[in-house]
Amino acid sequence: QEQLQESGSGLVKPSETLSLTCTVSAPAIDSHYWGWVRQPPGQGLDWIGYIYHNVGTKYKPSLDRRVSISLDISKRQLSLRLSFVTAADTAVYYCARGETYYDVSSGNAHYIESWGQGIPVTVSS
Amino acid sequence: QSVLTQPPSVSGTPGQRVTISCSGGISNIGSNSVNWYQQLPGTAPKLLIFNDDWRPSGVPDRFSGSRSGTSASLAITGLRSEDESDYYCAAWDDSLNGFYVFGSGTRVTVL
Numbered sequence: 001q002e003q004l005q006e007s008g009s010g011l012v013k014p015s016e017t018l019s020l021t022c023t024v025s026a027p028a029i030d031s032h033y034w035g036w037v038r039q040p041p042g043q044g045l046d047w048i049g050y051i052y053h054n055v056g057t058k059y060k061p062s063l064d065r066r067v068s069i070s071l072d073i074s075k076r077q078l079s080l081r082l083s084f085v086t087a088a089d090t091a092v093y094y095c096a097r098g099e100t101y102y103d104v105s106s107g108n109a110h111y112i113e114s115w116g117q118g119i120p121v122t123v124s125s
Numbered sequence: 126q127s128v129l130t131q132p133p134s135v136s137g138t139p140g141q142r143v144t145i146s147c148s149g150g151i152s153n154i155g156s157n158s159v160n161w162y163q164q165l166p167g168t169a170p171k172l173l174i175f176n177d178d179w180r181p182s183g184v185p186d187r188f189s190g191s192r193s194g195t196s197a198s199l200a201i202t203g204l205r206s207e208d209e210s211d212y213y214c215a216a217w218d219d220s221l222n223g224f225y226v227f228g229s230g231t232r233v234t235v236l
Contacts, residue, residue: 037170037227044127044230045162045170045213061221094169106176107157108217110225113181115169 002026004095004116012123018085022078022095022116030054033098034071034078037112038091046091048080050098085123092118128153129214129228136234137204145231147197147214153226157217159197161190162227164211173212174199201233209235 008020035050049059
C-alpha cells in the first residue's frame with residue numbers, strides 16, 4: 001500500500017530555510033508527479049509546486065523565488081526547501097502524488113491522488 | 126484570496142441534496158478540468174472528484190461533479206452525517222506559466 005511520510009524540523013526561525021523530506025513507499029516513483037501543499041492554521045489549501053523526474057518543476061508563482069523541490073529516486077525521497085521564511089509560512093505541509101495529462105476536453109488536467117499525513121511547521125524566533 | 130471562489134458554508138439535513146459552487150475564470154475552470162477534495166477534521170485531504178465528474182474507486186456515487194463555462198459544482202445527494210467536512214475545488218490555471226490553484230473551501234454542516 002502506498003505511503004507518503006513527511007519528516008523535518010517543526011520549528012524554523014524567521015529568515016531561515018524550511019527543509020522537509022517525504023519518504024515514498026510506492027511503485028514507479030519516477031512515473032508520477034510529486035509535490036507539496038500547505039495549509040496555514042484555520043485556512044484553506046495552498047499549492048506549493050511539483051516535480052516530475054527528468055522533466056522539471058512547477059512552482060506557485062508567488063513562491064517561485066524562495067522554493068525548491070527535488071526528488072531522489074534512489075532514496076525514494078521528495079524534498080522541499082523554502083528560504084527566507086516568515087510567520088506567513090507557518091502551516092501544515094503535505095507531500096502529495098499527483099497526475100497530469102492534457103486532452104482537448106479536459107485541457108490541462110492535474111489532480112492529487114495521494115497525500116501524506118502532513119507535518120506542522122511553525123516559523124517563530 | 127483564492128482565485129477560485131466557493132461559499133464559506135453550506136448546510137442540509139440528512140437525506141437532502143446540497144450543492145457547492147466554485148467560480149473561476151477563463152484561465153482556470155474556463156479552460157481546464159476541475160477536481161474536488163474532501164477534508165475531514167484533522168485529516169489530510171482526499172480526492173473526491175477528478176476530471177470534472179470522475180470518481181476515484183471507493184467514492185460513493187452520492188457525490189457528483191459538473192463544469193460549465195467558468196464555474197463548477199459538487200453535488201451531494203442523500204446527505205449523511207459523515208459528509209460533514211470541508212470541501213475544496215481545484216484546477217490548473219494557465220496564466221503565469223501555469224500553476225495549480227485551490228478554491229477557498231466550503232464547510233458542509235449536517236443539521
